[in-house]
Amino acid sequence: MNRSALTFAPLLLALALPGLASAADYAVQPAGSKLGFTGTFQGQSFDGTFGKWTAAISYDAAKLATSKFDVQVDLSSVKTGDKDRDGALPGSDFFNVTKFPQAHFVTTGFHQNGAQVIADGTLTLRGVTKPVSLNVTFKPQGTGGTLDVAGSVKRLDFGVGGGDYADTSVIANDVKINAHLVLTAK
Amino acid sequence: MSFRNTEHRWGSVAKFFHWTIALLIIGNGIFGLCMDLAHGPMQQINWLALHKSIGLTVLALFLLRVLWRLANRPPKDEPTSRWQHYVAHGVHITLYALVALLPLSGWWFNSVVGKPLQYFKMFNLPALTDANKDMARFWHGVHENLFWFLVLLLVLHIAGALKHHLVDRDNTLRRMLPFARVRPNSQGER
Numbered sequence: 001m002n003r004s005a006l007t008f009a010p011l012l013l014a015l016a017l018p019g020l021a022s023a024a025d026y027a028v029q030p031a032g033s034k035l036g037f038t039g040t041f042q043g044q045s046f047d048g049t050f051g052k053w054t055a056a057i058s059y060d061a062a063k064l065a066t067s068k069f070d071v072q073v074d075l076s077s078v079k080t081g082d083k084d085r086d087g088a089l090p091g092s093d094f095f096n097v098t099k100f101p102q103a104h105f106v107t108t109g110f111h112q113n114g115a116q117v118i119a120d121g122t123l124t125l126r127g128v129t130k131p132v133s134l135n136v137t138f139k140p141q142g143t144g145g146t147l148d149v150a151g152s153v154k155r156l157d158f159g160v161g162g163g164d165y166a167d168t169s170v171i172a173n174d175v176k177i178n179a180h181l182v183l184t185a186k
Numbered sequence: 187m188s189f190r191n192t193e194h195r196w197g198s199v200a201k202f203f204h205w206t207i208a209l210l211i212i213g214n215g216i217f218g219l220c221m222d223l224a225h226g227p228m229q230q231i232n233w234l235a236l237h238k239s240i241g242l243t244v245l246a247l248f249l250l251r252v253l254w255r256l257a258n259r260p261p262k263d264e265p266t267s268r269w270q271h272y273v274a275h276g277v278h279i280t281l282y283a284l285v286a287l288l289p290l291s292g293w294w295f296n297s298v299v300g301k302p303l304q305y306f307k308m309f310n311l312p313a314l315t316d317a318n319k320d321m322a323r324f325w326h327g328v329h330e331n332l333f334w335f336l337v338l339l340l341v342l343h344i345a346g347a348l349k350h351h352l353v354d355r356d357n358t359l360r361r362m363l364p365f366a367r368v369r370p371n372s373q374g375e376r
Contacts, residue, residue, distance in 0.1 A: 042235060043310040044302035082300065083319070088227065164228035169307050170235075 023060035023067040026144060026183035035073065035179045039080075039155075040172035046085070051077035057147065057183060061117060061138055064110035069119055069149075071179075073103040094160050100126045110136070119149070125158040134177065143185035150178045191258050195361035195368050200258070203251040204362060207244055207285060212340075214240040215288075215333050238296065239306045245289035252282070264356040270346075277342050284336040290314075291332055295325035 036049035052074035059067045075095040080086055090097040107121035108131075116135055123132040134151035154173045155161055161171055190197040196204070218237050224230035263271060293314055296303050300317030304310050350358035357368045 042231075042302035042304040043307070044304070084227075164226055167228070167232075170228070170231060 023058045023063045025186040026057045026059065026147075027186050028055050028057065029144075029182040029184055032182040033180060035071070035181075037178065038176040040174070041085075042170060046080055046082065048078055048080040048089075050074065051079060053077070055181060057181065059136075059138060059147065064112070064117065067107070067110055069105065069107045069121065071105040073105075075101060075103055075125075093163060093165055096126055105132065123153065123158075125153075126160055128158045130157050132177075144183045147181040147183055148179070149181070150176065152176050191261055194261050194357065196261060197258070199254055200251075200260075201362060201364055203247060203254065205364060207247050207251065210240055210244050210247070211285060211288065211336070214244065215336070218330075218333065235304060235307070238292065238303060241289040241292050242303075242305055242311070244285065245293075248282075248285050248289075261361060264350065264354070264358045266350075266354070273342075274346055277339055277346070281336070281339055281343060284332060284339065288329070288332050288336060291325065291329040295322070295329050298322055298325045 034049060035053050035055075036047055038045050038047050040046070050073050054072050056068070056070040059069070076090050076097040078086065078089050078095070080089070089095055092098070095103075103126075104124040105121055107119045109120050111118050111120065117138070119134045119136050121132060121134070122129050130153075132151060132153055134149045137148040139146045139148075153175055155171070155175050156166060156168070156173050160175075165171060188197050189199050191200055214237060217233070217240070221230065221233055221237070224233050263274075266274070293303065293311075297313035297315045298318050299322045300313070300319070302310060303313070347359045347362075350356050351360070355369070360366045360368050
């Protein structure tokens with residue numbers, strides 16, 4: 001076998017096996033992208049956002065088997081628009097950032113429910129790892145696109161707000177997760 | 187005892203409003219002053235929620251009380267001097283105003299701080315104004331000083347009632363007491 005055949009072998013393999021070709025890799029544009037959540041305190045919802053996070057996004061609606069999300073969130077960067085709450089959230093009763101500075105979500109697979117794509121993965125938060133599924137909406141724009149992700153977690157599954165704060169009649173157990181990512185092709 | 191007021195005594199509905207609001211507002215006032223004794227932020231959150239819910243109850247009872255009072259002529263004043271008559275009615279009108287202003291100033295303060303307002307964990311009430319944390323201390327001061335003003339007027343109100351009861355020995359206090367019988371007046375009426 002000559003050199004040129006060796007050089008082209010991987011390319012030929014990729015063309016021959018389109019089903020195994022990997023999904024497109026995207027870079028997240030910080031401007032316009034947002035990762036946050038919606039909680040409920042005393043019957044009133046409040047929005048929180050994280051200022052520092054990174055996401056490795058590899059996605060193609062037609063190649064879900066090779067798509068992947070890997071998100072790292074710096075929990076101390078949380079902001080909810082309330083001084084008391086922003087002071088309490090990084091503390092040991094809630095995120096406990098000194099012991100667990102980051103949250104990590106990584107997909108284990110994708111499936112479809114009708115037209116809706118669902119990302120199945122695991123969320124590691126405050127030292128607890130649990131399965132979490134998120135609805136995925138990708139809108140291609142040129143070589144990039146926007147990715148909207150939404151789902152729900154139970155804060156007490158992860159021990160966020162334990163002890164006195166476990167009272168779900170004051171702080172609801174359900175917390176909605178939402179993210180809007182502006183993506184450009186890598 | 188009739189539900190409605192008569193010429194000489196308060197009816198049971200007026201008495202209910204008077205004593206229920208009295209107990210709630212004095213109890214909630216003392217409770218409000220004790221907020222700093224809460225053990226930890228969650229207890230403070232729960233105590234504050236209870237304080238707010240009791241205050242809203244006072245406001246609702248006050249509105250019903252005013253409607254009842256407008257629909258139901260109060261008993262005639264016991265005979266007294268002109269100046270005492272004016273002082274007594276001045277104190278009453280101011281007390282009415284304060285019973286409304288205390289919960290309203292609390293509601294306003296809560297709105298300025300931007301906290302939720304939930305009635306006994308059942309439903310939420312809207313903010314009265316936009317959040318403005320720079321004004322939080324000011325409105326807290328208004329709320330607390332209104333309470334001290336109410337205490338001052340209560341002292342006058344109670345002193346007046348006791349003076350009528352112990353010195354004048356008339357029915358001013360008796361006709362508002364829940365279970366007391368009124369003394370026959372000079373015309374022998376009850």
